[in-house]
């Protein structure tokens with residue numbers, strides 16, 4: 001058994017409360033792993049701590065206790081080894097599409113030629129070569145998220161972390177971006193951990209799904225998705241897909257009603 | 260009436276021709292009202308010159324060359340003083356708006372200092388700095404810097420946290436983020452702050468020149484008063500207004516064309 005690309009051991013997060021309130025236990029002993037080239041999803045109800053977990057993995061928040069490891073080495077702060085894509089609008093509005101993508105490469109100290117080559121390559125991969133000199137405001141929501149993904153991939157991170165990246169998009173755009181993410185994943189053999197509240201999306205995209213329970217966030221279930229690398233709309237009609245979806249949705253619904 | 264599409268509709272766009280026509284009509288109305296009051300109420304007294312007399316006085320000031328040297332002196336004072344004030348405002352404002360510790364340390368003191376009327380410091384500055392340029396510059400700085408700091412801080416605070424987080428995950432450190440993310444995102448807002456507080460800089464300039472100066476627009480107003488040249492005084496007031504409008508238009512244009520990404 002090789003070391004997983006990414007591992008969380010007992011990650012716990014308590015937000016300090018006010019003078020009288022005891023604080024919020026947002027995450028309680030999260031254990032999870034993502035292996036090289038895996039695409040794993042985390043699903044959970046709104047407010048169960050998904051974003052908090054991803055921020056801790058990304059190094060943007062510190063865990064109250066527990067360890068996050070990349071390639072077996074524990075990480076504390078943020079770094080270009082873990083690329084992140086956020087739910088909302090996170091592009092630099094004053095930079096053009098290519099300047100956004102290039103930013104991480106500049107920070108890494110790549111030469112101008114390297115920067116340009118990598119930026120051009122990524123823009124071609126995300127299908128936005130014609131928009132290299134556009135400002136983010138001139139793009140649709142779906143195109144912006146493609147740029148955000150290209151920007152996160154530019155410094156060649158070990159792990160790509162996505163926090164409900166398609167949550168704000170309309171159904172058709174979301175669909176095309178899901179296909180896009182699968183293509184990216186296959187072409188770049190990236191290791192991807194994605195947070196979503198969309199159960200269909202989680203099953204459709206990933207090889208494994210972690211279901212988080214709410215208050216405190218715990219790993220309630222870890223589900224192996226049985227479709228291997230075969231993806232396509234046909235799996236959405238597979239009875240196993242439907243069963244899995246019903247299971248997870250039932251679970252989340254019970255959680256919500258109880259919480 | 261007054262629904263969408265009519266001239267008085269609320270929150271709807273006005274086409275450019277109407278906009279400029281209404282603006283010109285407003286200014287002409289003001290001039291007409293002035294002329295009317297000068298004729299009727301003041302009855303042609305020298306105490307309230309008509310627009311025509313004012314323009315004539317302006318012409319005299321311009322051809323004698325006084326106007327230009329006074330304007331240069333005043334613009335220079337405001338330029339230097341307000342420039343210093345903005346530079347300080349940007350440094351402290353960005354720090355306060357981006358770092359909780361800087362905010363906790365500086366904001367209360369600046370919030371307090373802001374309420375000391377800068378004009379009340381004039382005697383002190385004259386005592387400390389003599390009567391030449393330094394006290395005038397100092398007055399302009401002190402009279403505007405706290406507003407600049409606190410307002411730039413608000414601008415820097417409005418940089419979305421996601422942009423800062425995204426920068427961290429791309430490998431940026433704090434310094435780089437301040438320089439390459441917070442500052443660029445804040446420029447359009449800083450220009451707005453500069454535009455709004457510029458009026459306070461002119462206010463302080465007048466206070467400074469009224470007390471001690473050999474030249475300058477406000478100094479010239481005092482001189483004109485001594486010789487009861489009210490038409491000159493009016494002409495100089497118009498010059499203040501014109502300088503204000505020009506700098507406003509310039510700063511708006513800089514924001515609009517220099518930062519097209521920030522257009523609404």
Ligand SMILES: Nc1ncnc2c1ncn2[C@@H]1O[C@H](COP(=O)(O)OP(=O)(O)O)[C@@H](O)[C@H]1O
Pocket residue numbers: 015016024026044045046047048049050051052053
């Ligand atoms: N900075 C914070 N301070 C206090 N509580 C927080 C903070 N951030 C998140 N929380 C709380 O932690 C819980 C999980 O939040 P979050 O991770 O955003 O959930 P999700 O992304 O699953 O919707 C919520 O109850 C939220 O109120």
Ligand SMILES: [Mg+2]
Pocket residue numbers: 050051052164
């Ligand atoms: Mg969230």
